[in-house]
Amino acid sequence: MGVVRHQVVVDAPRERVFDYVDGYQNVPEYLIGVTHFEPTTDQTRGLGSVFDVRVDLGPKKIKAVVECTRYVENELIELRAIDGFEADTTWRFADDGNGTDLQLEINYTLPGGIAGRVLGGIIGPFAAQAVRHIEATIAKKVVARG
Template sequence: MGVVSHQVKVDAPRERVFEYVDGYQNVPEYLFGVKRFTPTTEQTQGLGSTFEVAIDVGPKTLKSVVKCTQYIPNELIELRAVEGFSANSTWKFADAEDGGTEMTVAFDFKLPGGIAGKLLGGLIGPFADQAVKHSEETIAKKFADHG
């Protein structure tokens, strides 16, 4: 299993940052490689909401279904894979000491065994790190540009 985690400060109130990250329609905008993030339930946010995900990782498109398994408004969003590629994400939000929001993002993923897993591992590790950094930069820039 691989884990990638980063923390970033966003110069915006925690409620606004959470609302943006929580909006499923925004996910392809800030999450690198995500081409589709589509609700599969009427519920489109919060505990129990479920989404189909398609992520382009180099020449390969990985598909997954993720479900929100933990949800605390303005504090925590956890998505767990329930089908397809096993990738989970946890987003934590807290007030920064000097104003703004401290956002912590963690992705963990499980690769298949054998040669396929080794080949995919060569793509996924660097991709996950790049995806987390891209998400942080995109979210921080959005609020720097739009307050």
């Protein structure tokens, strides 16, 4: 299993940062490679909401269905894969002075064999680029919304 962790302080109130990250329509803006993130249930946020996800990793495209399994308004969002590529994502939000301490953790499981080795070689460099993109995009979009 692989793990990607990142922590950043965003110069905006926690409620605004949470609202932006929680908006499913914003996910392709801040998660690089995500080309499709659409609800499959009438519920589009919070515990029990389910989303169809497609990610373009360059030479490899992956699909997954994720469900929100833990949700605390303005504090926590956890998405667990229930079908397709096995990746679980946890976002944590806390006050940090006038800003927000934002923590992200992604746990993923690679398939076995050659496919897993190839995908593992892609995900490492992709994850580093993705973290920089997440940090820059969330900070820019949330601060711009005032």
